[in-house]
Amino acid sequence: MRTEVAGMQRRELGETDAEALRSIGIDLDAVRASVEGAFGEGALEAPPLPGRRTLFGRRLPRTRLSPRARKVLELALRESVRLRHDEITPEHILLGLLREGEGLGTAILVRAGLDLGELRRRTVHSLGVVA
Numbered sequence: 001m002r003t004e005v006a007g008m009q010r011r012e013l014g015e016t017d018a019e020a021l022r023s024i025g026i027d028l029d030a031v032r033a034s035v036e037g038a039f040g041e042g043a044l045e046a047p048p049l050p051g052r053r054t055l056f057g058r059r060l061p062r063t064r065l066s067p068r069a070r071k072v073l074e075l076a077l078r079e080s081v082r083l084r085h086d087e088i089t090p091e092h093i094l095l096g097l098l099r100e101g102e103g104l105g106t107a108i109l110v111r112a113g114l115d116l117g118e119l120r121r122r123t124v125h126s127l128g129v130v131a
Helices: 002-008 015-023 028-039 067-082 090-100 104-111 116-126
Strands: none
Touching: 015 028, 067 090, 090 104, 090 116, 104 116
């Protein structure tokens, strides 16, 4: 499953992509070289986000969450509140993922042959709550 997730994550353009672009008159290597020539090596890489400072001036790394990941965490919080729990556990995150219903995690669960409704019911039951 880990290799399936890695394959579905954002990836660099490969030879197949370069060939497709060449067929419409775009040379991917020339574009990369031009951008790096104008803006420096690594210009196409996403810049690191600045960390925030703690009370004692130390920098903490800032994480990037996709809008979908933020939505899943928001839904996990709502599930925790709805179930009258005072913390967010992995079960709540799974419930948030199931409620969001459209992300990579849900797609992998469906491809694995899981019934999402049944998974939700069992997860809520494992938390000791009747759904």
